[in-house]
Amino acid sequence: MARTEKKYRRLPGRASPRKFFSLTQVVSSRLFLGEDHVLFVCSSYYADSYKRFYLSDIQALVTTRTNGRRNANILYFILAAVFVANAFIFRSWEWTRSLQYPFLGISGVGVLLAAINTLLGPTCVCDLHTAVQVENLSCLRRLRTAQKTIGILKPLIEAAQGRLTADELRGQPEERERVQASAHAITEPRKPRRHEHGTIHVIAFCLLLVGATSSLTDILFQHPLKSMVGLILFLGMFIFLIIAVTKQADTDLPETVKSVTRIALCLLIISFLFGIIYGNIYRMSHPEMFQQNIWEAKIEGPIFVGYCIADAAVTSVLGLLGIAMVLRFRYQYAAYLRYSRGSTSVEHQG
Amino acid sequence: MKTLQVDCGKCKAPFSLPLPEPSVATNCPHCGTYVRVEAFPALLHNNAQGRRGELLTAADESSCYYHPTKKAVTLCADCGRFLCSLCDIEMKGRHLCSACIERGDGKGGSEPFKTEVVRYDDIALSLAILPLIFYCITIFTAPATLYISIRHWNTPMSILPRSRWRFIVAICLAVIQLAAWTYFGARLLGRVLLST
Numbered sequence: 169m170a171r172t173e174k175k176y177r178r179l180p181g182r183a184s185p186r187k188f189f190s191l192t193q194v195v196s197s198r199l200f201l202g203e204d205h206v207l208f209v210c211s212s213y214y215a216d217s218y219k220r221f222y223l224s225d226i227q228a229l230v231t232t233r234t235n236g237r238r239n240a241n242i243l244y245f246i247l248a249a250v251f252v253a254n255a256f257i258f259r260s261w262e263w264t265r266s267l268q269y270p271f272l273g274i275s276g277v278g279v280l281l282a283a284i285n286t287l288l289g290p291t292c293v294c295d296l297h298t299a300v301q302v303e304n305l306s307c308l309r310r311l312r313t314a315q316k317t318i319g320i321l322k323p324l325i326e327a328a329q330g331r332l333t334a335d336e337l338r339g340q341p342e343e344r345e346r347v348q349a350s351a352h353a354i355t356e357p358r359k360p361r362r363h364e365h366g367t368i369h370v371i372a373f374c375l376l377l378v379g380a381t382s383s384l385t386d387i388l389f390q391h392p393l394k395s396m397v398g399l400i401l402f403l404g405m406f407i408f409l410i411i412a413v414t415k416q417a418d419t420d421l422p423e424t425v426k427s428v429t430r431i432a433l434c435l436l437i438i439s440f441l442f443g444i445i446y447g448n449i450y451r452m453s454h455p456e457m458f459q460q461n462i463w464e465a466k467i468e469g470p471i472f473v474g475y476c477i478a479d480a481a482v483t484s485v486l487g488l489l490g491i492a493m494v495l496r497f498r499y500q501y502a503a504y505l506r507y508s509r510g511s512t513s514v515e516h517q518g
Numbered sequence: 519m520k521t522l523q524v525d526c527g528k529c530k531a532p533f534s535l536p537l538p539e540p541s542v543a544t545n546c547p548h549c550g551t552y553v554r555v556e557a558f559p560a561l562l563h564n565n566a567q568g569r570r571g572e573l574l575t576a577a578d579e580s581s582c583y584y585h586p587t588k589k590a591v592t593l594c595a596d597c598g599r600f601l602c603s604l605c606d607i608e609m610k611g612r613h614l615c616s617a618c619i620e621r622g623d624g625k626g627g628s629e630p631f632k633t634e635v636v637r638y639d640d641i642a643l644s645l646a647i648l649p650l651i652f653y654c655i656t657i658f659t660a661p662a663t664l665y666i667s668i669r670h671w672n673t674p675m676s677i678l679p680r681s682r683w684r685f686i687v688a689i690c691l692a693v694i695q696l697a698a699w700t701y702f703g704a705r706l707l708g709r710v711l712l713s714t
Contacts, residue, residue, distance in 0.1 A: 175677070
């Protein structure tokens with residue numbers, strides 16, 4: 169029996185999964201070359217969607233270099249550094265000495281990923297322009313792959329459309345600068361921004377300042393009641409920061425305030441995880457603590473003091489910065505309101 | 519000189535890029551990142567204006583099925599309805615109406631218009647493998663896997679080449695799961711009967 173002829177040829181490039189916990193999001197995409205068109209296949213978990221770009225309709229292929237490789241390498245090295253640091257902490261105690269090897273192994277994986285990422289070359293964004301759309305070819309994420317694909321497509325597009333010469337381009341009348349919204353703005357309309365006064369943010373930042381004071385006092389004074397208050401304070405910070413992060417989406421709050429809130433939440437989670445890991449290791453290295461009530465247990469040592477000082481310093485800086493920025497934003501917003509009310513009253517009088 | 523309206527892939531800022539050559543390598547005026555453009559002759563073509571249906575001039579003229587005030591110029595090769603030049607869609611030499619094209623797309627008949635397909639083989643395979651973590655629910659998922667595999671065996675799943683190995687693996691796993699349930703069920707029943 170004769171084999172069925174293949175209609176599509178696979179082109180280089182494949183986007184790796186981006187959103188794992190969404191059933192509707194695109195998890196991978198690929199490009200295929202058909203008889204007279206390029207097929208862009210976006211796959212979600214259980215469905216494929218197709219977009220066809222006819223070779224005769226393609227106006228331009230635009231490739232922009234991005235910092236994806238550098239950012240990913242920074243992340244991988246941070247991961248490696250965190251696990252190496254943990255391995256050194258585990259090395260300090262007899263109980264946990266054997267744990268250092270898995271941690272060193274994980275940091276090795278981080279370094280290996282960074283090496284692979286470096287070898288794959290710089291990252292890019294590739295856009296395909298037609299008369300009516302601009303499509304981001306998300307599968308072409310590496311500059312080398314994008315150039316390879318363009319190298320395959322270019323002669324085929326030129327065979328379908330003919331060759332564009334510099335004289336033809338120069339012979340075109342001078343175009344006026346277009347003032348229309350960008351293509352991305354057309355395809356992805358921005359949601360209208362609502363006003364956010366930032367009260368929740370101020371409460372969260374104030375709690376951060378109180379938390380910083382509590383961390384510092386932990387060095388000098390530890391008491392069961394203080395531990396309970398510290399736990400309640402931590403829960404308060406966590407809840408208020410989560411509400412603040414949720415509420416700040418699509419609001420007119422300055423981007424810096426939003427970033428500080430996100431950073432504060434991340435640091436709180438990291439600090440919590442470090443506290444749990446270090447607390448357990450400390451307890452394992454001091455078996456007498458198992459006989460004590462969990463609230464009465466006292467932790468001492470240079471690592472604990474360093475952790476408390478670092479935690480207090482970072483949280484107080486973030487808290488002060490956040491409060492200052494929210495208050496500045498409120499002041500500016502009040503001034504804007506005064507100005508707009510003033511101008512409308514002048515109009516009415518006129 | 520021709521200019522191309524480009525959005526920088528890094529800073530997302532729009533800018534007009536003059537094209538002295540078909541291949542241009544430049545930097546974004548906002549963030550300075552490297553941008554390379556390959557332009558093709560379609561950039562110089564003006565968009566063809568859409569056709570407008572001609573209005574009826576006499577009462578005895580045939581009108582479009584979808585636009586009763588417009589003059590019919592052809593009929594749909596599938597359903598035979600009269601169509602004005604606005605509704606007439608020419609595809610591979612055949613004149614069709616939008617309803618017939620939509621119907622063909624729904625049945626999976628007209629491949630050039632297909633924009634989405636469901637991969638039932640992946641659904642069947644996931645339904646056969648993932649519930650193994652909570653093995654007790656396989657009593658429900660194994661028959662469901664068999665049903666999906668048999669029901670969609672002939673459903674076109676992709677316009678790209680795709681074999682049926684996922685269906686085969688799913689069916690095998692579902693049969694094994696059902697056989698295991700039957701075996702343990704029979705043993706349990708035997709014990710109950712013996713004890714009574």
